[in-house]
Amino acid sequence: MSATEREAEAPRDTSRMPDKAQLAHYYHQMLAIRRMEEALAKAYALRKFGGFLHLYIGQEALAVGALAALKPEDYVIATYREHAHAYAKGMSAKSIIAELYGKETGASKGLGGSMHLFDAEKNFLGGYGIVGGHIPLAAGTAFASKYRADGRVTMCFFGDGSVPQGAFHEGVALAALWRLPVVFICENNLYSMGTPLYRSLSVADVSQKALAYGIARDRFDGEDVIRVRDRVAEAVRRARNESLPTLIEIRTYRFRGHSMSDAGLYRTKEEVEESKKRDPITYGRELLVRAKMDEKDIVAIEDRVTAEIEEAVKFADESPELAYEKLAEFTYKE
Amino acid sequence: MRTVAFREALNEAMAEEMEKDDRIFLMGEEVGHYDGAYKVSKGLLKKFGERRVIDTPIAEGGFVGVGIGAAMVGLRPIIELMTWNFSFVAADQLINNAAKIRQMSGGQFTLPIVFRGPGGSAHMLAAQHSQSTEALWAHIPGLKVVMPANPKDAKGLLKSSIRDNNPIIFIEGEVLYADQGEIPDGEYTIPLGVAEVKRPGKDITLIGWSKMVKIALATADALAADGIEAEVVDPRTIRPLDEELLVESVKKTGRCLIIEEGWPFNGVGAEIAYRIGRRCFDDLDAPVERLTGADMPMPYNHHLEQQCIPDVPRAVAAAKKLLYLE
DSSP, X not given: OOTXXXXXXXXXXXXXXXXXXXXXXXXXXXXXXXXXXXXXXXHHHTTSSOSOOOOOTTOHHHHHHHHTTSOTTSEEEEOSSOHHHHHHTTOOHHHXXXXXXXXXXXTTTTSSOTTOOOBTTTTEEEEOSSTTTTHHHHHHHHHHHHHHXXXXXXXXXXXXXXXXXXXXXXXXXXXXXXXXXXXXXXXXXXXXXXXXXXXXXXXXXXXXXXXXXXXXXXXXXXXXXXHHHHHHHHHHHHHHHHOOOEEEEEEXXXXXXXXXXXXXXXXXXXXXXXXXXXXXXXXXXXXXXXXXXOHHHHHHHHHHHHHHHHHHHHHHHHOOOOOGGGGGGGTSOO | OEEEEHHXXXXXXXXXXXXXXXXXXXXXXXXXXXXXXXXXXXXXXXXXXXXXXXXXXXXXXXXXXXXXXXXXXXXXXXXXXXXXXXXXXXXXXXXXXXXXXXXXXXXXXXXXXXXXXXXXXXXXXXXXXXXXXXXXXXXXTTOEEEOOOSHHHHHHHHHHHHHSSSEEEEEEEGGGTTOEEEXXXXXXXXXXXXXXXXXXXXXXXXXXXXXXXXXXXXXXXXXXXXXXXXXXXXOSEEESOOHHHHHHHHHHHSOEEEEOSSOSTTOHHHXXXXXXXXXXXXXXXXXXXXXXXXXSOOOSSHHHHHHXXXXXXXXXXXXXXXXXXX
16 A cells, blocks of 8 residues: 555535635635745744644645634644644744744743644644654533533544554544544644654554444545535534544645655655645645636735735744743742 | 541542533543442542443553543543553553644643542552652653542642643552541642642751651651650642742751652652752751652562662661751
8 A cells, every 4th residue: 555545636625615705815825834834844944933833734734724713712733733723723924934033922931832833812722742642632612511511522633654653542532432523633734753654554544433432434645625614514514513532544645844954754755746746735825716816816815824824934933932930830839 | 527438538529520521531441330439439430420431441542542532622621641650551541642743733732630549558569560650751841740638638739630731640549548537528639740848847848748648747756755856748739840949948947858769770860859949959967768659569568679779777776867866
């Protein structure tokens, strides 16, 4: 079995094509995430900041589509590859880029960096650096929602690399046992760091893990933002109306390496190039053309994105850093 | 005042706080229908129902994480670990999530959560069930570590822990649960980070916590027969540590013996000895000494086990050595 094996192309459902404004919004979000991460990669190369940098480039339709199925009060929790989810949950490019620059104006005051974006006001509960370690937390926020009957849904993102971890199984098992309102989304980009799926999982179909816990499952390709939104929306409804968890496996591909230090020797140039033919952003633009949006209006979106990211980079560059004297107060709450 | 058992004092603390605040719930293995593996949660399911007293499967990493997630969004969980020996499978949750989320989020999320359960050796439970874990948890900034020695402290400290807005490691001496002691009538709390002189004296300071307070008090009794007045000080919270009271006592007595059940290497006593050595350098008449658990996994055999845990004869001998009486 090839690591790039994909399901047969599902016909794209155009009958429920949303209005132009929605498509334009998703296109804006996906493009902003792409441009933001390109700017971050460039800044990283210029040593504007250090640490780890895990890019989401190629997977944008997934975060944007899935989060489009949520309400603002819903909780989202993600991995260390979470810039896109943070942005799609409503966090600004300014707060994200400033965080990576380690600035006080960043989402986490420069204390978390690329892997630990948080925004309490937007209900973005963080990016986490230990693979799978955040999955039980998602069961916990969903537990709180059920405890308080607040009607909120928790959405938890993780990669295929999390699936062999015990924390994944314990988190899903408890959510299933207690019927918690949570949507688990496995972003299967076919590689856990440099190891292809077939060398890390005995069963390549991640969604089948749902069968063991008796919960609903779904599995599809993730380059079409509308398909992602509509399929995820079914799981969100199940969580909100029936308080039941779902495990969704969305197949995707990252165009860049695992992190900036990844030379990518474990996959062929042809495979990467082939995947770029399914670029979610190219497809998002195509949807706008099909919806008869004028070329000049599409270009206007693109110009707005360029300005937004340029301004955010400038903001990050010019922002101050937290003083060491202020650091201690973040360890304990008074 | 009235007399209650250590486990009853803990039970009262939880029941009283749960009555006042619906955000508090108790979750853990056997806490509900079984009434608690050590009966600490006895009657709480009946009183508060299944919504607030939640039995879990054996999945510490899972339910410790559930507690952390619930605390992030405003609940105030009490997570019972059947024993602290089982906390290691949840170590990632405690160390990487509980202790760090506040700082990593730039202070946006705080975690009002108590992790509690029995710790230390009991009787012939062998290596995997006889561990003192306080030095491990106290090592980690972001966690507080609380270790009561008697029913009064147990209730007052647990109530303060439940009201605190930080992750608390609350370790109950497994052999203390049946101990009886007087507690005040009505509402009271004991602040975290405040040590207590359990017995005043002037000749030597004995520092111990949790069940080692009993060894220290018995040692003081034995020394009193020889006319030696030992002062027993119980830090009660390992982190934050009430360094001032410990230093004050040693400045008065000039001698200090730390009695600790845990292992010596990087033990809590090592940290206390360092602080006392630094602050009391000019007041000490002898080097600070430690009597610790043996530096090896706990053996099963009863006689061997007893020799691995600090006891009164060895504490008396160590104290006399510091007083140059042997």
